[in-house]
Amino acid sequence: MFPEAFVLLLLVAFNAGSSLGKDNERFHEELVVRPLSGDHVNTYFQFTTRWHYGEKDNLYHTQLTPRVIAELLQQFAVKELHIGLTQGLWRYETWGYPIVEATSGAEMWAWFSGSNLTNGEVDRQWKELANVFSGVLCASLNFVDNTNSIAPRHLIRPQFMPANGQRFVRYSTLPREIVCTENLTPWKKLLPCGSASGFASLLNSGHVHNTKYHSLGLKVRVLCEDHDEENCIVELTQTANLVYDLRLFELSNNDFSLRRLFGMGLNGFCELADSSKIYVQRNEQGERFQLVPAPTQEVRSTRGGHSVVYSVYDMHEQFKDAGERLFNVAWLSPKSEGRRRNLAKPSLPPVTVHRYLLGHGQERGRIVTEVTNSHYDALPIMVQEVVPWYVHAYLHTLSIRRKPQRVNEYGRQRLPFKLLHYTPGKQRELPSHLEIGFMLPGQTSALITIDVDYLLLKWLEYPPDANHGHYIGAAIVSSQLPMGRNYTALPPEGHLFEHSFNATRPSYVLSLHTEALIVSLPTPDFSMPYNVICLACTVVALAFGPIHSVATKMIIVGRQASAPKNFVKKIFNKIFRRGKAGEEAPAEAEGAVLGAAAAAAPLGPSGFGSSRASRTTGGPSGDQPLLEDLDEEEEEQD
């Protein structure tokens, strides 16, 4: 799916920046502002740190690159890592395609490569990696484990130069994750200048979280020359993608400015940055705005037959003079427009996706992914779905139906699969993983449906707010576009936004995220009667335990071993062998059944546990009293 030619390009880009020496670490900050249709404004921050560290031992001495990233490379065989923390949903129909893709909630995937890696080792490293970034970003990534991770087969391609060794990939999403200030602050701390100066000073949580869409991204990749582990570059890209809704500002007109969007102007640039530039899109929706101050530089980028004009503000230029303190850009709409809203409908991007749940009731349903191709020609489409274990998917019900784009009802026409990869799920252990590939004819919608059953969970498996429902993560739909309309993503070999200018390629790899879903699993009424039933059952089980142990235990008459003569040993025995002593007591009483029952009782009301302990006589039962105390406490609370 991925052009192999890109590896060559990657090498070219790599060589251009490779001059090992003092000047081997560079930091760039970029801000892209794109007015979107429907009175929305997209602001995209990209902070790129590129460090030609050479061999692995150099990783101990970090400068601009955060220490955690360097340690990451020492500890794990990770070659590429993506983390996205997103609130909201990118609306492809009205906003076009974003510069970086992300799904709502938390998303994470990583490529591992190295010698002697096994699947089990990768699973272990993956879990640890998630835990590390859970701490670094204050996100719930620690919930990433085998029950929600998959190893994508076709859809996710590596963006590093794969060495000859094996490579492994893991992918996971946490759709329930809510992104907030607590994620933004640690994310900003990874920047060389922090939030003190530079573009990051614009990211104030009060304003960032009032947007319609905000997505924090973190991308790490390691590029090594000629598969040589001694000559490597680590590239850390931090992105913040925000969409502002001008209507929420309750303005009398459509004017806006950096100050309006972020609450303050720009106070300079990060002194550690090699470049610090603002790109403002001037065509399409940006055409009607007048910029104040007028830009000094303009760039025209033609990519895949589609031209975009950007005005560039170089902060190094702006703050050249000592007197400059604050910098602000204002977008002024023409006066004649007045209060009139921008109602122009944007042209539909070539591929759009939606996902929804059909059927009603809490027993079964259908997961539906709808892909629409509004291009005139057929496009290859790949869909990756992760169905969590609490939803049973039935592969035999998988079908792709098609309809012409303009018709609103799906008929019986089907599309054939070109590719199908399915890993069945396992209850409480593995999610179902499905990858489908097919050709979607032009001007056609495809409806991919799969029937699912909802599982009744165990008592303790329901999350708090059980009636809120359970989440099913978004599907990823990937395609290759023949033209660059609406396409703004960075080419895989580039690392700056300006690398996407004039980056014409034979095809453009597009990957879209659908909506996440909420399913209402059958949920018991967690009110008093249910709790009473659960507790009563527990109490009955506890009460039954000793009886069971008496009824099933064989009573053996034995003589007590001679008591230790040493006084200290005696006490030691008394303290640590209490459980055992309790058991031996009936032996002394020559094994009456009643005696055994009485002896079993102090062993704890944790019935089955005690019977198990008594079967393994002589085993270390030192922790038994602790357990029993806990149980007693629980009972008292009830």
Add this chain to the structure above:
Amino acid sequence: MGLLSDPSISTQSKLVDGLARHVRLVCYALYVAGVAWFFCLALPEFNHGTYLSENALSPGLVYPEIRIDANRLAIQLLEELHRERKDHLSTTPHAWIAAKMNEFGLETHTHNYTLRYPFGGGKEYHGKNIYGILRAPRIASTEGIVFAAPYRAASSVHTDISASVPLLLAFADFARRKNYWAKDLIFLVTEQEQLGMQAWLEAYHDGDRDLDVSKAYLRPGNLPARAGSLQAALNIEVQDLEIDHVDVRIEGLNGKLPNLDMFNLVQRIMAREGIASGYKQAPRKKRRHSQSPFEQNLRQMLTMLASQSSGVPNGNHGLFHRYRIDALTIAANRRATHATLKGSPGSAAVPLLKAIEGIARSLNNLLERFHQSFFFYVIVNNDRYISIGDYMPALVALVACAFVKAYLTWSTLPVTNAEQETPAGLVREQEQEEELEPDSEPDKFELPYGSVLIYLTATLLIGFLCNVLPLQQYFLEIPMGAAPLTTSVLSFLSLIGFILPFVVVLPPGGLELLHVAFLLIYGCALIVIGLLNFALGFFAAVLTVPLVISLETKEENSRSTLRNSVRLATLVMNPMMVIYVIVLAMTFYQFPELSLQKIMLRAATAAMDASAYGLIDSVIYGNWLYFVICTIFLPLWIICWTLALSKRRDYADYLDFDESPSTSPQPKVKTN
């Protein structure tokens, strides 16, 4: 030998014997107790004050932000809409609504659907709904709330509610500029009353269904956009911007109700905004009756049950309940006189807009789907309710009559009688004797299980045919209206049921066995119906239980006046007759000025229409009423009629049983 007929636990207790002698008394006592319990529920001691169970709702926590400019916008939109209505007399101004939604910044879509009307040769109707989605800033389109307003064309026969759409749009414009929404808001304008709503909901939840074009009646198509799982819905029917009071309508399809929390929420917020609002709210002047609270409560309960019992929703909200979306309608009525105007007309709708905002923001707060509080309740007063635990005993007492009678009838069946007379040890001998000389005494026969089973199956088959026959392609092609077609099919099948007991005479013991079976089926059916739709089950029980109690199959006094009156009552209780009588009563109530003959005639056509509507409702909306009447009540009535007639073979007839051609063969079924 089954549990009940085991001699060791047979009914040889004095208690049972004593009770069996007074079956009727016991049953009537239960009946009276049930009805009395129901009446007691209207007393304040027996019902409870409403409260909000879901804390997340916290109504009135936020200060309403909607201001008079929204009202101004609503007035302006209403004027524009009135101009549009002049051009669209019998259609919906889709373009205008869509343009307004677009202007306010909603993601606007249209939904087309097709109805294939099955009767009279089959016609196709096309409809179109407009909806705009406000994509909430705080969520990734996983949950949504629906705000719906039905649009009625100017030529519609129903009350004009054209002010709903402007009000909805004014609220949408306000809501679009707020960033606190944590659920997508869908603003939906439907047309063609409930049909549009049904089509939209079906498209939302079953949009991928590949329907057989020749069989499906409603083809909803698919929706171009969705907003995740719908949590709640509010349907707005406003007659005018200047309102007098708000009627909160809750009864949904098949008598389902929204969560009581939702009703309470609306009540509280309406009260806070100073709007006279309530369940079955009537204009102010009419409420000056000096009724006692008991009478008022009882009246309220009965009206609620009456509107619930038909299972027809009294607003577009009712169709949501099937998808477990809690929904209700706020129907604002026009202010009749302008003399009592308090504020200026320019701010008349502000309280209503504020109330809608308050409801929306409370629903926006919901973390979970409505699951607390009650889904089964009867509203006694605007702030008092009866929960299912309190009202079910009334129905259970009524239904218990059937079960008690069934047990006592069983314990006095002829065969068990015979066993009672013989000591337990001699049972085997007795049976052998019976086999040897089966014709010795008619009381001592083995029970004819087989023929009773066949009889039951036959009656159920008639019920099944009622469901299936009117929709057969053969009948549909007859150029006849839906009403006469349905009625003729139903009458024909009822007639078969009426004749059946004259043609088929059960063997001895059969009637008694049929009686027991009837009582059991009747009791089970009523309790199930009562659980699903309490109103229907309760009314059916109140109406029929006395008749069922007085049914008797004994041979002795089969010509007494009591038996004859029971026969007459059974005849009247025919489902078709009951429908006619109800319609007649309603016609009489509505048009008291007409002459009796005219009323009877008009009621007859109305009843025919009613049966056709019932069928259409069941086919398109999934209303159970037609199904229940046809599949349960009609067969039960046929059995009841059989029992009331208690046609027996004469003894002489019985002797030459083998020659008689009209009877069903008597299978040899062993009781042990």
